[in-house]
Amino acid sequence: MSRSGFIRSVWSGLVVAAATLGLIGFANVSFGGAIVGEMRRTEPAPKAAAAIDAMKAEYRRPALIPFPKENPYTPEKASLGKKLYFDTRLSVTSAQSCASCHSPGFGWGDGLAVGVGHGMAKLGRRSPTIVNAAWGAIFMWDGRLANLEEQALGPIQAPGEMNMPIEQLMERLGSIAEYKPLFEASFPGVGLKPDTLAQAIATYERTVVSEQAPFDVWIEGNEQAISEEAKRGFVLFNTKAQCSSCHEGWNFTNDGFQDIGLASADVGRGEFMPGVVKMKHAFKTPGLREIARRSPFMHDGSIATLEQVVEHYDHGGVDRPSRSDLVKPLGLTPQEKSDLVVFLKTLTSHLDPTTVPVLPR
């Protein structure tokens, strides 16, 4: 064979090899990047059905709220942060505050399918609750912000939301005489700055936590605290319905991003990880504390009731490559569906009404 013929056949051989390897699971033989081998599978050892007491042990409420060392709690910061949180002058129109969309009246959301912003224009996604945000690992439905300090400045400056450029806000707040001593007391020697504004708001937000719910009284050992239906619902939540795979632990979330098969064009986390199939249409798992007070549900408020949420999961939603492996038809009986909803309702605590602060002039 001629020299060029030999070279052609070497090349063809490599192409055939690569194609064949692709068929048997070689994910990525690339010329940049790491080499990924074949996935080896073993059936995991069957899990013995955990006794209900072992399940309950995963759900104890923590005793303390975590504050980061970069922004530790002080009563001054929390009190200042509360004023800022309720102060509509943080928006360019002076008509919207953080509390407008994250309102104590609606489980710290706004009761709407999607939020409303500047000029009363509808936003793309639902306003998330801030309850238990102190334990959050990552923020926004698509996870684009790392912590509460970063998040606090987002909606303030977003043109579609409060539409207030940060420099303009510094001037406006700087001209409100009563804010000056509050900032000095909270941040001695630093005073009013974008960073300290964000730190004050974040400190207040961390104090917004769910209180003891009937579910917690049961977890602590009182068998009369919730109904038998709710207890069955709890077991289903942790077993057949697989809810605890994502809604895990005392706050009922591991902050994981999953596509749960909703019929929505929004790609969510997929915008930031375009090469990862499972991130397309994936949104951050919300917690379920106070969930009965937080309708409508999902990133777009497309599901109105808890019963409909259970139906969605029972059917499995849109079957597409990005859908989480955990989401599939469940085969729940009507009694099982009802038990799940009764269980979810035990997560509502007796939140004390929030007093709106007197604002600085």
Place this chain on the structure above:
Amino acid sequence: MRKLTSLTVVVLVGLSAGALAAANLTITQKGRLFSSENITIKKGESVTFANDDTVPHNIVSTSKGNEFNLGSQPPGAATDVTFKESGDAQVICAIHPRMKMTVKITD
């Protein structure tokens, strides 16, 4: 044609043999966490990512020269990744934001 076939076989066998080589460092995923947050290997060595958890994980790195994406790895699955570039590869689970670790690759 015979030359083409035998060349293909050589390439396939070569790559499979690589996968069966000496036992790798293994990073286990369990309880929505990596078994170690930091490991050090030499350039060209491999790490096995093993899912010992009850849920799927999706391990990725976007670090330049060491990019990889294991896709959805079910419980019980294990995959080897060979790191070709020296430097720090930041490895995460795309699904679970608390899962982060660094593979330090030395020359």
